[in-house]
Amino acid sequence: MLPWSSPLAGRFEELVVDSAALRGNPLGDPHERPLLVYLPPGYDEDEAKRYPTVYVAQGYTGHIAMWWNRVPFRTPYPELADAMFARGEAPPAIVVYFDAWTSLGGSQFLDSPGTGQYHTYLCDEVVPFVDGRFRTLAARDHRAITGKSSGGYGAMVTAMLRPDVFGALATHAGDALFDVCHRAEFPRCARQLRDRAGGSYETFLEEFRQRSIPREGDIELLEMYAYAAAYSAEPDGRVLMPFDANGQVVPEVWQRWLACDPVVMAGQEQYAEALRSMRGIWIDAGRRDEYYLDLGASAFLDRVLAAGVQQQQVYFELFDAGHGGIEYRYPLALAWLCERLQG
Template sequence: MRKSIFSWMISALILILSPNFALAQTAFPDHGRVLEVKVPAPALKGNLVGTLSVQNIAIYLPPSYDLSKDSRYPVIYLLHGIFDDYGVWVENFDVPKILDRLIASDEIPELIVVMPNGGNRYGGGFYRNSPVTGNWADYIADDLVAYVDKEFRTVANTAARAIMGHSMGGYGALNLAIKRSDVFSVVWALSPCCLVPEEDLSFGNDAWRRAAAIENTEDLRKLLEDRDFYPIALLGIVTAFSPDLHAAPIYGDFPFDIVRGEIALDGEVLDRYLDQFPVRQIRGSRESLRGLRGLGMSVGLDDQFLHIPSGTLEFSQELGKERVPHRLDVYDGDHRELVEERLERTAFPWVAERLALTE
C-alpha cells in the first residue's frame, strides 16, 4: 500500500515538472479573444458615397480555438445599428464577456461571432443591395462569409450559420433572412428598424422635407456637418431603398414632390418604395422563411423610435398570417438600455440552440 502511494506521488511530481504540464493547465481557458481584421469587399466597389471596398471587422474566437486545432465552430454574424460600428458590440454591449460567460456555464456551445462594419456617410447602408450605396447584402452573405469560412475553422454550411442584429442591423438580419436563406438558417432581430414606413418613419415627419430640400453638394455638406440625425438617416433610407443614379447629389428618388411646402405623393415611385419594406415581402418569401431553423425578434415597448414597436408587431402578425414559425419577445424597455440583457438571457442561447455543430 505504501509503495503504491509513494509511486503515485512520484508520478504526480514528474507530471508537475513536465514541460507539458503548463499546456495541460491551459487546455481550457476561460475566455475567448477578439481579432480585428480587414476583409476584401468587392460587392461594395463602385458605390457613389465613398464607402471603401476593404472593410474592417471584429471576430470573436472561442476559448478553445487556439488549442483545439481540429475543432470547427458554428458562426453568428452580428450586425450593428445606424451611426454605430462594430465597436458598439465590443465596447458598449460587452459581447465578448457575454459569450465567455455563456460558454463557461454551458448555456451555449463554443462558437465564432463575426461583427462587421455597416456604416457610410448617411449612417449605414441598411445591409441592402443598392447601386448607390453598394451591395451590402452581397458583401455580408457572399464576400464576408466566404472570407470567414476560408480564414477560420468554421462549420461551413447554412445550418451552422446565423444572422443577428440590432436596430438597422435587426432590419439587416431580417432582410437577409428574406433574401438569403440559402446562407443563413437562424435569425434574431433586436429592435429592428424600418420594417414598415409609419410613425416617425412616415412622411409626417418634417425631417423628410429637410432631406428633400438638399439641392447641391454644399447643402449636403452642411447637413452632414450639422449632424441632424433624422434627415441624414432618411437620406440613407432613400439611397438604399429607392436609389436613383441620375438624381445627384443624393442619388435617391424621393417618393413625393414638395408642392407649396406640402408633400405630394408620387404613386408610382411610392409603390416601388413601399414594396422594399419587409412587411410587404413576407408572402413572396414565405416558403424560404418557413424553412429557417429559427426566426426570432425582440422589441421594447418604450423604444424612442416609434415605428419600431409597431413595425415589429405588424411584421410578426404578417408572419403569423403566412404560417411562418417565429418567436416574438416583447418587454418593457427602450431602444438600447437592455440590449446586453436580451442578448445574454434570450437571443444568444436561443440562436445557438438551433445551430448545427458539425458538418
C-alpha cells in the same frame, strides 16, 4: 460592471476584408473593411472541432469600433456574449462582427446604386472569407444573422433574400411596418429641410459634410436620406425621396420603399418559403419603442406565422423598454440561435 474592459474567456481576431463588391462604390467609401471574429473558449484546444457562426449587423450610424463603447454600469455586447459562453449558457459558436457603415450612416445591408453592393459584400465575400479562415460549420443550417434596429432589418431581409447562406435570424426592434415607423416622419423631415436648407437635400448634404460636428436635427435628416439611398435610388445613383416639399407621399417612390419592408416581403411566397426554411426566427422589441418598432415586430410575427412557419420555430417577446439600451437582450437571442444551429 467595472468601468474598464474585463478579461475574455474567448478571444478576438481583427482582420480586414478587401471587398471587390465595394470597390468604386458611389459614395467613395472604403472598400477595405474591418472585421472582428470572436472565437469561443476552447477554440484553440481542439483543432478538429468546428463551430456554427452568428453574424452581427449594427444599427444605423453603427460602425465596428462602437461595439466596445462603454458607459457606466453597462457592459458592451462582445463582453456579455463572451461571459455567456464562459458560463456554458449556450453551445460555443463563432461570432462575426462585420462592418457595413457608409458615409450616410448606413447601408441597410442592401445592394443599391445609391450606396453600394453591401448585400453582395456580406453574403458573397464576408461569409466565404470567414469560412476560409476559421473552423466553421460552413453551411446555412449552421449560420445565423442577428441585429438591432437597422441591423435587425438587415437580419430579416438578408435571411429572406439569401436562405442559401443564412438558416436562422434574430431581430431586435428591427425596422419593419414602414407605414407606421417611417411614413409619420415625412412631414417633420420636409419641414426641417425647408427651414434649414431651402428644401434641398443637395444643400443640406453639402453643408453637413463641411461641419466638423453635426448640428441638432442633422442625423434625422441624414437618416431619411440614407434610407432613400438604400430603397429608392435610380440606376445612375440619383436618390429619390418618398415625400415632396409638403411632406406628402410620392406614391411611385413610396412603393419602392414598401417593396423593401420586411412585413410586405414576408407576405410574398418566395420570401415565405425562405422563412419556412429557417431553423429559428427570434423577434423582440421594447413595448415603448419610440419608433413603434414593437408594432413592426408584431406585424412581422403575424406575417411569419401566416407564411406557414411553425410556432416552435419562432420566439417572440415584447419587453418593458424603449428603443435604446437593450444590449442585454442580444445574448439571450445569441444563446437561442446557437442551440438551433447545432447538429
